[in-house]
Amino acid sequence: MEPHLHGGRVYDFAADLNIAVEQVMDFSANINPWGPPPEVWKAIAHAFGGIRRYPDPRHVLVKAVLADYLDVEPKQIICGNGAMEILELAMRVLHPKRTVVVTPAFAEYAAIARRYGSEVISIPLVGGVIRQEGIGSTETLGVPFEVPLSAIDQHVRAGDMVVLNSPHNPTGVAWPRKLWQTAVSQWNDRGAYILLDESFIDFLSQADDYTALPLISRSTRVVVVRSATKMYALPGLRFGFGISSPELIGRMEGDRDPWSVNHLAQEAVRVSYSDQQYREKTWAWLGREQRYISDSWGSLPCVDLYPPSVNFFLIRFSDVDLATRVDQQMRQKGMIIRNCDNFEGLGARYRRIAIRRHRDNMRLFHEAKAVVSEWRSHQ
Ligand SMILES: Cc1ncc(COP(=O)(O)O)c(C=O)c1O
Incomplete structure (x- = not known):
C-alpha cells in the first residue's frame, strides 16, 4: 500500500x-466530530442480542427509513458495507470496458476499476486557480474548480462508466445539479453508466439542489452512492448505500455477499437517518x-x-x-x-x-x- x-x-x-x-x-x-447520533448507542446496546442471528440480508427496516428519507422506493436502494462495497459492486456487476475518472479523485475509483479489468481514463478538473504563480502573493484570481464536461463527453461510449463525485473529495467543492444534469442524461442515453458518489452530501443543508436523485427515475444507468460513515460518524461500523433503477439494483443484489451489512450497522443507521x-x-x-x-x-x-x-x-x-x-x-x-x-x-x-x-x-x-x-x- x-x-x-x-x-x-x-x-x-x-x-x-x-x-x-x-x-x-x-x-x-x-468524520463528523460530534460522533454518532445519541440514539445510536442505545440502538446498538439494544441490538446486541441480535448478533447471535444472521443479519437481515434484505435490510428491510433500514431500507424503509432510507426510502422515506430520500422519497424513493425500497427496491431502488441497495445497502452495503460502506460506500466502498457499493462502488465495488457497481464496478463488478456493470463491468465497464472503460472508466472515466475526474482527477484529483478518491483513489479507490481507479483502483477498483483496474481490479475488474476496466481501462481508466483520467480527466483533470479545470479551474481551481486561487493565485497566479509568480505574481505577487496578493493577486487573487479565485477561479472555481469545474467538472470538465466537454472533455469527458469526448470519451464516453456505450458500456463505459463515468465516475463523478460531489461534494468532491479532496477539493471540498459541491456542484449544483443544474451544471451537469444535461450531460449526465446524455451519457445515460448513449448507453454509458454514471456513478455519482455523494458520500459527503448529508453535510449540505441544501442537498436538494445538488443531489442526482431526481435523475434516477428517467436515467436507468445512473447509480447514486451515499455513505453513512462520514455524517453519522460510523466509519468503524461501516454502512453505505446505492440508489438506482430497480433493474440495476436487482442486478447488483443478485451478485453480492448477503450478510456483508451486519446487524448492528443496520440498527445504527436506521436510527441515524431518523434524527433530524x-x-x-x-x-x-x-x-x-x-x-x-x-x-x-x-x-x-x-x-x-x-x-x-x-x-x-x-x-x-x-x-x-x-x-x-x-x-x-x-x-x-x-x-x-x-x-x-x-x-x-x-x-x-x-x-x-x-x-x-x-x-x-x-x-x-x-x-x-x-x-x-x-x-x-x-x-
Ligand atoms: C469520496 C468518497 N467516497 C467513498 C468513500 C468511502 O466511504 P465508506 O466509509 O462509506 O466506505 C470515501 C472515504 O473516504 C470517500 O472519500
Whole structure:
C-alpha cells in the first residue's frame, strides 16, 4: 500500500508515536466530530442480542427509513458495507470496458476499476486557480474548480462508466445539479453508466439542489452512492448505500455477499437517518466553523485556501519545505492532516484538513500559524 493512500491511519500513527489511539487528533479523515447520533448507542446496546442471528440480508427496516428519507422506493436502494462495497459492486456487476475518472479523485475509483479489468481514463478538473504563480502573493484570481464536461463527453461510449463525485473529495467543492444534469442524461442515453458518489452530501443543508436523485427515475444507468460513515460518524461500523433503477439494483443484489451489512450497522443507521435534530446541529456547527476557517486560514500568508462546502478543506502551501514543517509540527502534537501528494494532479504542497470542533480547529490553526511565521522569518 502507498504511504498516504487514505486518511484516517490513526492506528499506525499512534503506534509510531507510542501514544493511545484516543490521543490522536485526526484531521486526516473527514468524520463528523460530534460522533454518532445519541440514539445510536442505545440502538446498538439494544441490538446486541441480535448478533447471535444472521443479519437481515434484505435490510428491510433500514431500507424503509432510507426510502422515506430520500422519497424513493425500497427496491431502488441497495445497502452495503460502506460506500466502498457499493462502488465495488457497481464496478463488478456493470463491468465497464472503460472508466472515466475526474482527477484529483478518491483513489479507490481507479483502483477498483483496474481490479475488474476496466481501462481508466483520467480527466483533470479545470479551474481551481486561487493565485497566479509568480505574481505577487496578493493577486487573487479565485477561479472555481469545474467538472470538465466537454472533455469527458469526448470519451464516453456505450458500456463505459463515468465516475463523478460531489461534494468532491479532496477539493471540498459541491456542484449544483443544474451544471451537469444535461450531460449526465446524455451519457445515460448513449448507453454509458454514471456513478455519482455523494458520500459527503448529508453535510449540505441544501442537498436538494445538488443531489442526482431526481435523475434516477428517467436515467436507468445512473447509480447514486451515499455513505453513512462520514455524517453519522460510523466509519468503524461501516454502512453505505446505492440508489438506482430497480433493474440495476436487482442486478447488483443478485451478485453480492448477503450478510456483508451486519446487524448492528443496520440498527445504527436506521436510527441515524431518523434524527433530524442531529443533522441540524451538525449544519449549525459546520456553518460557524467554515466561517472560522475562511477568516483564519484564508488570511494566513504562504497558504492558499480552497473554501469548503462540506466538512473538510483543501489548502496549498507556497513551498514544499513549509508544508513538510507543518506536518512535522502537527505530528509532534499528536495531530494528523492529509498529505495530498498521492492525489493525481495535486502534489506535495497540498493538504486536506477535516473540520473538527472549534477548540481543535483553533489549536490546529495556531500551530500552523506559528510554523508559517517562523518559516517566513528565515526567508
Ligand atoms: C469520496 C468518497 N467516497 C467513498 C468513500 C468511502 O466511504 P465508506 O466509509 O462509506 O466506505 C470515501 C472515504 O473516504 C470517500 O472519500
